[in-house]
Amino acid sequence: MSLWLRFLDWFTRTFGNRRRSVPREPLSIRPIAVVHNAVKTPRMDGWAQVRSDILVRDDLTSALDGIEEYSHIIVVFAFDRVPESELRARVRPGGDARIPEQGVLATRSQLRPSPLGVSVVRLLKRRQNVLRVEGLDAIDGTPVLDIKPYFPNYDAVPDAGVPEWARTLATNR
Amino acid sequence: MSLWLRFLDWFTRTFGNRRRSVPREPLSIRPIAVVHNAVKTPRMDGWAQVRSDILVRDDLTSALDGIEEYSHIIVVFAFDRVPESELRARVRPGGDARIPEQGVLATRSQLRPSPLGVSVVRLLKRRQNVLRVEGLDAIDGTPVLDIKPYFPNYDAVPDAGVPEWARTLATNR
DSSP states (O other): OOHHHHHHHHHHHHHSSSOOSOOOSOEEEOOOEEEEOSOOSOOSSOOTTOEEEEEEOGGGGGGGTTGGGOSEEEEEEEOTTOOGGGOOSEEOGGGOTTSOOEEGGGSOOSOSSSOEEEEEEEEEEEETTEEEEEOOOOOTTOEEEEEEEOOHHHHOOTTOOOOGGGGGOSOOO | OOHHHHHHHHHHHHHSSSOOSOOOSOEEEOOOEEEEOSOOSOOSSOOTTOEEEEEEOGGGGGGGTTGGGOSEEEEEEEOTTOOGGGOOSEEOGGGOTTSOOEEGGGSOOSOSSSOEEEEEEEEEEEETTEEEEEOOOOOTTOEEEEEEEOOHHHHOOTTOOOOGGGGGOSOOO
C-alpha cells in the first residue's frame, strides 16, 4: 500500500465519523438447526470420528440448495450448556499445567464471553434438510446458528503461525 | 470405523434420548468488540488490503492475553445493517448471471437467516484491547461477537472441494 493510502487509512480510522464504542445492545439470534449425535456429555477430544446429523429448520430446506457440492462446511454453534458463572477471563488449555495460562479469547475454550463455537467439518451427505457431517465437536442437542460453505482460498491458511506449545496439540479446545 | 460402532452410532442418533427439534428460543449475544476502519459502506470485494482496528471491551483486555502469538485469528461478526426484509432463501453469488442460483446457506452472502460473518484475518499487532488486523471484510462500526486464534491443523483444509464455478472466485461473498 502506498504511504498516502496508509495515511488516509489511518486518518479515517482515527477521525472518521463512526461508532467509536462497542455496541451495548445484545444481538438476538434464532437457531437454524440442531445437532444429533451419540455424544451426550461434553468431552475434551475424540471428535474426529464422530458423525452427526445437523437437522435444519424445515423452512430453510431450500436455503441449503447447492451445499452438497462442497466437501467441507463451517458450522457456527452455541455452547448452550455452560453456566454463566463458569465463564472466565483466563484458562489453561487442556488443563495442562505445562502450558502457560492464556486469555480465554486466545483459546478455543467454551468458557468464553460469547458462547460461540466455529468448526470446520467434512460434509458426508445432504438429504433434504439433514446434513450428515464428520468431526463436529458439539454434543447432541447443540443449537446451530449458521452453516457456511468452506472456501479454501478464503478460509485455509495452512502456514498460519501458532505458539510453540500449541504446535503439539491438535486443538486447544 | 467398525460396522458395530457405526451401527451403535446410527442407533443412538436415531433412537437416543435427545432434543429432536430445533430450539425455538433465540440466543442473546452481547458484542465483545467493534470494528474501526475506513470502509463506510458495504461492498463486494477489495477487502484484502483493508486494515482494521478491532476495539475490544475494556473488561475483556486480559481475556486477549496470548493472542499476539498467533499470526491469524477468526473474527465472528454481525451483519447488522441488513434489513430483515432483504433476507432470502436463494441468491446468485456475486450477482453473476453465469453462476447458478444457490441456497443462501450454500453461500457466504450476508442475506442469510442468522446475520453472522466468519472471517480469517491476519493479526498485525495487539496493543492492549486493540487488535490491528488485515483483510477483515466488515465495514466500520460492525459489532464483533467473538475472536478466536486460528489453528491450521484444526481450521485449514487446503484441498477442500468446491463446485467448478466457485474455483474462479476468491470468495462468493
